[in-house]
Amino acid sequence: MSAVIHEAHDDGHHDGPPAGFKRWLYSTNHKDIGTMYLIFALVMLFLGGAMAMLIRVELFMPGLQIVEPDFYNNLVTDHALIMVFGLVMPAAAGMANWMIPMMIGAPDMALPRMNNMSFWLLPAAAILLVSSMAVQFIPGTGVPVNTGWTLYPPLSVQTGLGMDLLIFSVHLLGISSIMASINIVTTILNMRAPGMPLMKMPLFVWAWLFTGLLLIIIMPVLAGGVTMLLFDRHFGTSFFDAAGGGDPVLFQHLFWFFGHPEVYVLLLPSIGVLGLVIPTFSRKPLFGYKPLVFFMGFLFALGLVVWAHHQYTIGMSLGATTYFMIGTILISIPVGLMIFNFIFTMWRGSMTFETPMLFAIAIILMFSFAGVTGVMLAVVPADLQYHDTYFVVAHFHYALIPGAVFGLYAGVFYWLPKWTGHMYNETHGKIFFWWTTLSFNLTFFPQHFSGLAGMPRRIVDYNIQYIEFNQISSIGGILFGLSHLLFLYIIIKTVKGGEKATDKPWEGAQIGTPGLEWTLPSPPPFHSFTTPPQIK
Amino acid sequence: MKDNEQLDIEAKKDMSAANIWTAIVLITIAIIVGMMPFFYLKDMVVPG
Numbered sequence: 001m002s003a004v005i006h007e008a009h010d011d012g013h014h015d016g017p018p019a020g021f022k023r024w025l026y027s028t029n030h031k032d033i034g035t036m037y038l039i040f041a042l043v044m045l046f047l048g049g050a051m052a053m054l055i056r057v058e059l060f061m062p063g064l065q066i067v068e069p070d071f072y073n074n075l076v077t078d079h080a081l082i083m084v085f086g087l088v089m090p091a092a093a094g095m096a097n098w099m100i101p102m103m104i105g106a107p108d109m110a111l112p113r114m115n116n117m118s119f120w121l122l123p124a125a126a127i128l129l130v131s132s133m134a135v136q137f138i139p140g141t142g143v144p145v146n147t148g149w150t151l152y153p154p155l156s157v158q159t160g161l162g163m164d165l166l167i168f169s170v171h172l173l174g175i176s177s178i179m180a181s182i183n184i185v186t187t188i189l190n191m192r193a194p195g196m197p198l199m200k201m202p203l204f205v206w207a208w209l210f211t212g213l214l215l216i217i218i219m220p221v222l223a224g225g226v227t228m229l230l231f232d233r234h235f236g237t238s239f240f241d242a243a244g245g246g247d248p249v250l251f252q253h254l255f256w257f258f259g260h261p262e263v264y265v266l267l268l269p270s271i272g273v274l275g276l277v278i279p280t281f282s283r284k285p286l287f288g289y290k291p292l293v294f295f296m297g298f299l300f301a302l303g304l305v306v307w308a309h310h311q312y313t314i315g316m317s318l319g320a321t322t323y324f325m326i327g328t329i330l331i332s333i334p335v336g337l338m339i340f341n342f343i344f345t346m347w348r349g350s351m352t353f354e355t356p357m358l359f360a361i362a363i364i365l366m367f368s369f370a371g372v373t374g375v376m377l378a379v380v381p382a383d384l385q386y387h388d389t390y391f392v393v394a395h396f397h398y399a400l401i402p403g404a405v406f407g408l409y410a411g412v413f414y415w416l417p418k419w420t421g422h423m424y425n426e427t428h429g430k431i432f433f434w435w436t437t438l439s440f441n442l443t444f445f446p447q448h449f450s451g452l453a454g455m456p457r458r459i460v461d462y463n464i465q466y467i468e469f470n471q472i473s474s475i476g477g478i479l480f481g482l483s484h485l486l487f488l489y490i491i492i493k494t495v496k497g498g499e500k501a502t503d504k505p506w507e508g509a510q511i512g513t514p515g516l517e518w519t520l521p522s523p524p525p526f527h528s529f530t531t532p533p534q535i536k
Numbered sequence: 537m538k539d540n541e542q543l544d545i546e547a548k549k550d551m552s553a554a555n556i557w558t559a560i561v562l563i564t565i566a567i568i569v570g571m572m573p574f575f576y577l578k579d580m581v582v583p584g
């Protein structure tokens with residue numbers, strides 16, 4: 001890094017990106033890799049969204065309409081995996097790549113070549129995932145992956161070739177996100193500009209520090225679990241086979257040891273975005289920055305030890321059940337306090353309601369709702385009733401769509417001017433906000449009722465009594481899906497042109513935070529900081 | 537194009553070695569947690 005100081009000046013004009021596909025394929029540039037992550041996520045959003053719409057069309061009426069039961073369950077499985085691993089995690093990683101080096105005043109990510117590899121494993125994983133779905137159309141490949149994203153044995157040991165491809169896909173996804181996390185954590189720990197102690201970092205950076213550490217701890221366990229599945233399927237082991245001395249419930253523990261912290265992986269980056277968007281548009285410093293960091297740490301630690309609330313119905317000992325129940329209910333304390341911190345940030349601020357802020361406020365309202373249904377689900381006797389019904393589906397869509405996806409949309413609108421150098425059209429942004437928010441609620445609110453009335457999840461058919469709720473849901477779902485065409489249009493239009501964005505397009509962007517990213521031009525030069533920035 | 541390593545960055549100091557060590561520590565943690573289920577369940581590695 002330091003050996004060639006004067007040489008480098010001579011060809012300073014070559015400093016831009018190389019032309020053509022090499023710029024992308026060989027990229028070690030955090031912004032280019034960030035862009036690729038974001039584009040990948042957008043593609044996956046449409047793929048996973050198309051599956052969701054197919055599911056909702058099928059559920060418009062009871063009985064079988066357009067898909068076979070196994071294919072339906074395959075859709076449910078792949079929809080979830082694509083949204084979790086294809087949309088939310090890559091989009092959050094894309095934002096981390098773009099913003100973290102700029103926010104902490106680093107020249108690039110700590111390990112730029114590994115960064116390249118983390119990204120390029122993703123398209124490979126996506127191809128495997130899509131082929132795992134496609135092989136069912138080849139005769140003789142067995143039953144498609146119809147287990148749901150939780151991949152529980154013994155069903156997952158009995159399904160066909162698709163499961164093997166899916167397991168390999170999960171391996172690649174795991175390797176990719178472990179490498180990305182190592183890179184992000186290393187960058188945050190080692191690459192901060194002088195004068196940027198940890199406790200000065202923007203909340204988004206803190207959020208990603210915890211996310212990265214969580215991923216490093218949980219992804220290997222998922223990888224281990226699915227590898228054991230693979231062994232049980234092909235190599236005669238019986239990790240999860242009771243007949244051979246194994247136990248299918250062990251897989252559930254392994255899966256949820258990953259699965260529960262994973263929901264914080266999806267949530268935290270968006271909380272980080274809120275921690276920037278809300279002060280910006282309230283024109284007040286974040287209320288309680290230190291406590292917020294602490295709450296995130298609390299969430300990180302507690303999140304690792306409450307996983308079995310997904311398995312209350314398997315017959316654990318009373319002691320274990322009680323422990324997991326209390327632990328889970330405790331989690332709502334830091335979550336609730338975070339929400340209060342955001343509300344107090346807005347309190348008496350001079351607020352304006354640009355698209356990112358609209359999303360932020362809606363997130364607070366809708367995500368709190370998920371917190372409430374979460375506490376209901378945490379209570380064991382209640383959960384025995386709610387488990388595996390649409391109530392759970394409603395709960396986690398209220399948690400994940402506002403908590404993760406809308407947070408990312410807020411981030412997209414917040415940073416689009418920085419990324420592209422153009423302002424997006426505020427009217428279009430607002431239309432998109434209202435369209436998605438209303439149709440989201442139309443889709444998922446009724447599912448609370450069908451769930452409480454007992455409608456089971458992951459089943460293609462349903463009893464006639466649930467028809468109204470499902471039809472409302474389906475209409476909402478189609479509208480929700482279609483709103484994303486507007487999203488795509490806004491993005492393409494902003495990339496191509498529009499009003500020029502200033503370095504700091506948002507008046508309040510630097511309030512209470514170093515805001516180094518706003519000292520750079522919009523869009524930033526190919527290499528952000530060639531000398532370490534000054535922090536005031 | 538210049539690699540990131542060749543850029544004329546007057547960073548406060550060269551962090552490459554520290555970066556690699558941090559990465560090694562983190563990957564070690566990942567490998568250990570990834571192996572744990574296998575060791576814990578080693579008794580189940582018998583033909584069923």
Ligand code: HEM
Binds near residue numbers: 328371372388
């Ligand atoms: C106040 C905090 C929360 C509590 C107490 C809570 C509690 C629960 C419980 C007990 C379940 C299991 C329900 C069942 O299967 O019977 C569950 C499911 C779920 N939760 Fe939460 N939750 C909370 C917040 C969140 C957050 C923040 C997210 C994500 C951002 C989330 C995502 C999910 C998902 C994805 C599932 C379903 C997984 C599946 O079965 O496929 N939850 N929650």
Ligand SMILES: [Cu+2]
Binds near residue numbers: 263
């Ligand atoms: Cu959970």
